[in-house]
Amino acid sequence: MRSGRCLPFLAVLLGATVLPAHAATIQITIDNLVFAPAEVTAKVGDTIEWINKDVFAHTATARNGDFDVTTPPKKTVTSVLKKAGSVEYYCRYHPNMKAVLTIAP
Amino acid sequence: MFIRLSAAIAALSLLGSAALAQGAKPTDPQIAHIAYTAGVLDINAAKQAITKASNKDVKAFAQDMVRDHEAVNKQALDLVKKLKVTPEDNDTSKTLSKQAADKLAELNKLKGAEYDKAYVANEVAYHKAVNGALETQLIPSASNAELKSLLQTGLKIFQGHQQHAEQVAAKLK
Numbered sequence A: 001m002r003s004g005r006c007l008p009f010l011a012v013l014l015g016a017t018v019l020p021a022h023a024a025t026i027q028i029t030i031d032n033l034v035f036a037p038a039e040v041t042a043k044v045g046d047t048i049e050w051i052n053k054d055v056f057a058h059t060a061t062a063r064n065g066d067f068d069v070t071t072p073p074k075k076t077v078t079s080v081l082k083k084a085g086s087v088e089y090y091c092r093y094h095p096n097m098k099a100v101l102t103i104a105p
Numbered sequence B: 001m002f003i004r005l006s007a008a009i010a011a012l013s014l015l016g017s018a019a020l021a022q023g024a025k026p027t028d029p030q031i032a033h034i035a036y037t038a039g040v041l042d043i044n045a046a047k048q049a050i051t052k053a054s055n056k057d058v059k060a061f062a063q064d065m066v067r068d069h070e071a072v073n074k075q076a077l078d079l080v081k082k083l084k085v086t087p088e089d090n091d092t093s094k095t096l097s098k099q100a101a102d103k104l105a106e107l108n109k110l111k112g113a114e115y116d117k118a119y120v121a122n123e124v125a126y127h128k129a130v131n132g133a134l135e136t137q138l139i140p141s142a143s144n145a146e147l148k149s150l151l152q153t154g155l156k157i158f159q160g161h162q163q164h165a166e167q168v169a170a171k172l173k
């Protein structure tokens, strides 16, 4: 009885200490045609939560082609960073929206 | 072709600024009408492009125009309702509508790549003219803070459209 309860708990604890150590979730907000923060540092494997507060659709499109995320109006979209690099990205619909994401290996 | 195009652009900006420059500064109900009309006219042009354009980037651009201008205009309608303002027709709105109708008829005669180029070139010129009007006339003249703020958001969106149109135009060459 006692050990039966203890084992899954231990597994959860172990899993919990191993996983989040290198996978963070980072929020980037799009509000009134501005990406904020405009400069973000992250690591490969991190998740970006793109929070679009506008009534307009936007995209976060890497100039080097590494990612292209479409964010519908008033929606949050997540994407996982797969490649390292300092990536300039912009909105394809409104190319005057620009920001930088620096991704460490 | 090039001369005709430049002449058309010159005529558009001239008419746009001339219409806006005349008389006293526009009132909020007039500004709301002008901004809304400018959006509707671009939606009409885009709807024509969705059926006529052959290039897929041009078609996609036209779809973006419908989506964004409808979103801006919905906000404008919500705002005038909230402020209990009735948009008021005026000479600038009339001039814009007349010019747009002429342009639509002119574009309607073109086909294929020629149409695509002419539509995108006109989108660059049109957004440039509207942005100029927003910056120099409509935003400074707006007295209601919420209307001013909506126009400022509109300006950012339309500046984005202008850049987007310039990129599409560059790719067509």
Ligand SMILES: [Cu+2]
Pocket: A033, A057, A058, A059, A091, A092, A093, A094, A097
């Ligand atoms: Cu955008």
